[in-house]
Amino acid sequence: MNISLPALLSQLLLGLVNGSFYAILSLGLAVIFGLLNVINFAHGALFMMGAILAWMAMNYFGISYWVMLAAAPVLVGLFGILIERLLLRWIYKLDHLYGLLLTLGLTLLIEGAFRSVYGVSGLAYDAPELLDGATNLGFMILPNYRAWVVLASLVVCFATWFMIEKTRLGAYLRAGTENPRLVEAFGVNVPLMITLTYGFGVALAAFAGVLAAPVIQISPLMGQNLIIVVFAVVVIGGMGSILGSILTGLGLGVIEGFTKVFYPEASSTVVFVIMVIVLLIRPAGLFGKDK
């Protein structure tokens, strides 16, 4: 098998595009797990909701992509806050497993509802005019929209990382993760912080959903296909590690991209093979800390 350098370069770039989605999604999961200790299985369904909201807005009201890129995360974030207030807060004291089961049930409900309305073949959504077309990079033709995906997700990931690791608000959040009671004693409203954090994590998922809408066919099942891989990314990166999930997301996207060239049959499993290896060598994940 001979593969030219340009071919490898183009696969690297495509891997980064997919990795960007992994990064934003796993980032949201990491933030939620870090503060709430909830394994948010509904993440994929909320990602899908973001995409479908963008489609609905365009199709029924003619609202543009750019508006929805901001509006869909807000709407889904509010929906997330509702979930947290009404359901999740009752199970914080219980084992992780309950949170996982509850959010899995929510996923099935949300996906089922959309499936019964829209079917599974999906809905077509065009890239916004500004980003239509493709650029010839010499070694490949890169659709402008895909370049935007990488850029947008890097900016969002960096901003999130900065906020959590470098600001006062982030310091409260991190402290809340370590010892919520003590933080509360200092007069910080921890329950409110938790609610908003869940809303924010979920908004990230919806943002990724809108980003993905022009790239993959919007369908009620789009989240299901992605979320399992994203969970593997979180496990490899280390549960709750912000930087870990970003770097692992991008890195695994690239590795998966190369697998598609060298042995395409394995492209859907390579992430899980890596997960097994990492768990054997570093059970806490590449960037995780043993507690």
Add this chain to the structure above:
Amino acid sequence: MKYRLTALSLTLVAAGLASQAAQAQEKVKIGFITDMSSLYSDVEGKGGATAIQMAIDDFGGKALGQPIELLTADHQNKADIAASKAREWIDTQGVTMIFGGTNSGTALATAKVAEEKKRVYFNNGAGTSALTNEACTPYTVHYAYDTVALAKGTGAAVVDRGGKTWFFLTADYAFGQALQDDTTKIVVEKGGKVLGSVKHPLNASDFSSFLLQAQNSKAQILGLANAGGDTINSIKAAREFGINKTMKTAGLLVFLSDIHSLGLKNTEGLLHTTSWYWDLNDETRKFGSRFFEKTKRMPTDVQAADYSATMTYLKAVAAAKTTDSDKVMAQLKSMKIDDFYGKGQIRADGSFIHDMYLVEAKSPAESKKPWDYLKVVAKLPGDQVFTTKAETKCSLWK
């Protein structure tokens, strides 16, 4: 203790007799198993069950003096679920006909169970030609289409139009393999060449990497040996990466639901082969609008075949006056089928031989009404488009 054991065994024997008695009454029970929730569920899915129920209702709802019963299940594209459900239905529910839907892997597994249990097995949605070729059984009826017919239809037409060099994008399981192999045979026979192929996992979400490999092969034709959601995402990505400027896409298995979902803007000119289309004549339009009223979607060729196959089976049971599988199969293979879906006969190998259609997706300007998507390029005679006697490996047809 002893008495109790005796009493227990008597009860068991009685129960056994009762279940035999129930079978002797010969109730027609159809067990329909297909992909109800995943990537193929718009091709057939619940709409398939609706079509079968329509046929049962049109038949009068009764056969051999008893109400006809329809059971449905979702196999989730897993062969083991399909096989064990079929086994359960036959063993405990007394299902007289297993009706298998989309996904070739599940179809091959179910056909084997049906053969072992001597039960009539119809299949519509699965593509693999193996069902009536090397894996043929005395109880299988493959009704709608198979990969050989798709290859001889689309493959031959594309090569004839100058598409000599091919690169395949193939779904990595029984169906994709069969479709690629059958099409390769036709392409090579016609003087074309296959430059390469790449196998993608079923239900893949991102096709861009595979498409770049296809583009690097410098082939003229991108042959999509996949179906449903995978075909949709392949075509979408091919447009996005400008593959369609250097290569022509040949969809080897395209359903009406795929075109509907992609829109004509993305599919204009897409050449493919189908067993049926709702807008062929008055009869097909009549079924189309009846189906539309119930589901708000026009039927795919598979859903139309579901109706026709159910009707054919019920007529065979009525004519044979029994649900006995061997007698029903003998009846099925000797009767003439002639309805809105197709005209022809079920051959010794279990293939329903009927005409197929080479069709092309219309341009958005040509489409005059909702669901007006296809124009017929050529009618492909059934005796030429399916496996011929010279090609068959089925021992039932030697």
